[in-house]
Amino acid sequence: MAEKKIIDGRGSFCPGPLMELIGVLKMSQIGDELEVLSNDKGSAKDIPEWVRKVGHEYVGTREEEGVWHITVRKAK
Amino acid sequence: MAVEKICVVVVSGSRERLQMAAMAASVAAVSGIEVTIFLSMNSVPYFVKGAAVDPPSEGGFGELIVRKKAPDFKTLFRQAVELGDAKILPCSMALDIAGIEPDTLEPYLGEPTGLSSFLDAARGAQVWTF
Numbered sequence: 333m334a335e336k337k338i339i340d341g342r343g344s345f346c347p348g349p350l351m352e353l354i355g356v357l358k359m360s361q362i363g364d365e366l367e368v369l370s371n372d373k374g375s376a377k378d379i380p381e382w383v384r385k386v387g388h389e390y391v392g393t394r395e396e397e398g399v400w401h402i403t404v405r406k407a408k
Numbered sequence: 409m410a411v412e413k414i415c416v417v418v419v420s421g422s423r424e425r426l427q428m429a430a431m432a433a434s435v436a437a438v439s440g441i442e443v444t445i446f447l448s449m450n451s452v453p454y455f456v457k458g459a460a461v462d463p464p465s466e467g468g469f470g471e472l473i474v475r476k477k478a479p480d481f482k483t484l485f486r487q488a489v490e491l492g493d494a495k496i497l498p499c500s501m502a503l504d505i506a507g508i509e510p511d512t513l514e515p516y517l518g519e520p521t522g523l524s525s526f527l528d529a530a531r532g533a534q535v536w537t538f
Contacts, residue, residue, distance in 0.1 A: 347435050348479040351487045354438050358491065385439055 334363035376400035413533035421450030423470035429538035430484035437492025448499035
């Protein structure tokens with residue numbers, strides 16, 4: 333059964349949140365949904381680009397009080 | 409055309425250059441690009457196990473990197489290997505001149521490599537120097 337995981341990358345800067353996401357993705361199952369929390373604007377833009385490039389599914393991004401919630405589904 | 413192979417040559421011991429090299433290498437490696445990192449000159453001593461990770465800054469930005477707690481360059485280089493299968497090759501000449509034994513280096517580094525072997529690895533690759 334697919335899991336939902338939260339990765340708290342707040343306080344880190346590019347490419348820290350992306351690398352944290354990749355570390356968790358490697359240990360996840362296909363279909364798992366990962367939500368990265370980041371207050372780094374660069375990561376909010378860069379993570380979706382990376383996800384599209386490598387073939388995972390970019391679910392979406394929302395901003396709440398200066399924190400971006402970037403959601404990704406493991407696709408392979 | 410997409411870049412498929414990158415060689416990152418790191419000769420500087422300054423914080424900004426080490427940081428930029430590590431950022432470029434790690435993100436390239438986790439993006440499906442074959443990455444080889446060649447460490448020489450002033451970069452090598454930072455990769456001795458237990459060495460202080462406190463290189464001098466070239467300018468104010470290096471101080472900001474520390475103050476804002478950006479991921480440190482050694483963590484990013486290690487992630488390039490562990491998450492992206494990059495290879496980090498220490499320069500055999502630099503080890504000899506600095507008197508550094510290969511078994512004192514961080515375990516995620518590859519074998520000491522001379523220029524002939526590095527040039528083979530760099531064939532057909534983009535080479536970025538820091």
